[in-house]
Amino acid sequence: MDNSNNAHLQPLLGMTLEQLQGVVKELGMPRFTATQLAEWLYTHRADNFEAMNNISKANRHKLASRYSVGRYAPMHEQRSVDGTVKYLFATADGKAVESVYIPDGDRATLCISSQKGCRMGCTFCMTGRQGYHGNLTAAEIINQVMSIPESLSLTNVVFMGMGEPMDNVDAVLQVIDVLTAKWGLAWSPKRITVSSIGKMPELRRLLDETSVHIAISVHSPFHAEREKLMPVERAFAVSDVMKLLSGYDFAHQRRLSVEYIMWGGLNDDAAHADSLVKLLRHVDSRVNLIRFHAIPGSPLRTSSEENMVAFRDRLNEQGIICTIRRSRGEDIFAACGMLAGKVNDNQQH
Numbered sequence: 001m002d003n004s005n006n007a008h009l010q011p012l013l014g015m016t017l018e019q020l021q022g023v024v025k026e027l028g029m030p031r032f033t034a035t036q037l038a039e040w041l042y043t044h045r046a047d048n049f050e051a052m053n054n055i056s057k058a059n060r061h062k063l064a065s066r067y068s069v070g071r072y073a074p075m076h077e078q079r080s081v082d083g084t085v086k087y088l089f090a091t092a093d094g095k096a097v098e099s100v101y102i103p104d105g106d107r108a109t110l111c112i113s114s115q116k117g118c119r120m121g122c123t124f125c126m127t128g129r130q131g132y133h134g135n136l137t138a139a140e141i142i143n144q145v146m147s148i149p150e151s152l153s154l155t156n157v158v159f160m161g162m163g164e165p166m167d168n169v170d171a172v173l174q175v176i177d178v179l180t181a182k183w184g185l186a187w188s189p190k191r192i193t194v195s196s197i198g199k200m201p202e203l204r205r206l207l208d209e210t211s212v213h214i215a216i217s218v219h220s221p222f223h224a225e226r227e228k229l230m231p232v233e234r235a236f237a238v239s240d241v242m243k244l245l246s247g248y249d250f251a252h253q254r255r256l257s258v259e260y261i262m263w264g265g266l267n268d269d270a271a272h273a274d275s276l277v278k279l280l281r282h283v284d285s286r287v288n289l290i291r292f293h294a295i296p297g298s299p300l301r302t303s304s305e306e307n308m309v310a311f312r313d314r315l316n317e318q319g320i321i322c323t324i325r326r327s328r329g330e331d332i333f334a335a336c337g338m339l340a341g342k343v344n345d346n347q348q349h
């Protein structure tokens with residue numbers, strides 16, 4: 001690794017082939033050097049310029065004087081008893097973000113962060129409480145995928161870590177391009193899921209410009225209640241988000257999941273289940289019920305197993321595929337809504 005994240009040099013990692021062509025042109029190098037660079041970065045996964053031995057020494061020096069490769073290892077890791085691993089990555093400005101590696105049978109998923117903190121202010125979320133400290137660059141996002149020790153065995157990536165991916169849509173779209181392009185990691189888009197709370201204009205771009213799976217955090221079918229939990233509802237009502245989604249095909253290659261965190265006595269009764277069914281009547285989706293993980297200082301309670309099962313069954317009876325998602329990494333605060341990204345937090349648990 002070149003551990004150059006803290007350096008002032010601009011990283012090449014995360015650049016598209018077109019952007020690499022711009023770099024080599026600016027440095028007066030032949031156009032094919034861009035293709036070679038893409039191969040070194042994404043196929044051979046080089047982490048330093050010296051390794052790039054089909055590029056002349058003089059050109060490697062020129063590149064190194066202006067750019068870094070951009071690969072750097074996580075600075076900290078915590079392993080859960082269930083095999084989940086939480087990695088902490090430093091960012092160029094001295095902050096930290098988290099990625100969670102989740103092995104599950106023949107699947108190995110990495111949950112990645114797209115922002116340092118988050119400004120969406122969802123009241124139940126530890127990341128939201130931490131506030132917003134800026135966007136991650138495309139380099140910082142793709143580095144999470146490429147620099148964990150299990151990188152080569154990953155089968156899936158989900159943008160469900162810290163931040164609202166649609167609040168950093170340009171970088172997220174660029175990373176999806178790198179992950180799926182032939183000159184990049186050449187993954188099928190079916191291996192990628194992007195989660196959003198429903199920032200509509202950017203969500204529309206994601207829907208139009210990619211074919212990745214989509215996960216929408218709903219958490220309540222009722223406007224007034226959802227607004228209290230998720231201020232985004234004020235700007236983009238979940239009913240409008242569903243209207244937008246109903247114009248896309250989720251019955252074939254592309255999947256739509258609806259994420260629903262369950263809180264005891266708040267959103268886990270029959271009236272919520274029936275309204276959720278109504279909300280979803282024009283979209284092909286499957287619902288994931290997520291157990292709420294108590295976070296320090298929050299009055300929100302976990303829903304009982306009994307209520308979760310009854311809620312799931314009520315949805316299933318009305319024709320909606322619904323499952324209760326198994327919690328992973330709770331003992332290391334790696335489960336949904338628990339990522340805060342402070343070194344101190346990690347040291348506490």
Ligand code: SF4
Pocket residue numbers: 118119120121122125126127128129161162163164197
């Ligand atoms: Fe941000 Fe997602 Fe947390 Fe809401 S739930 S504050 S969008 S990270």
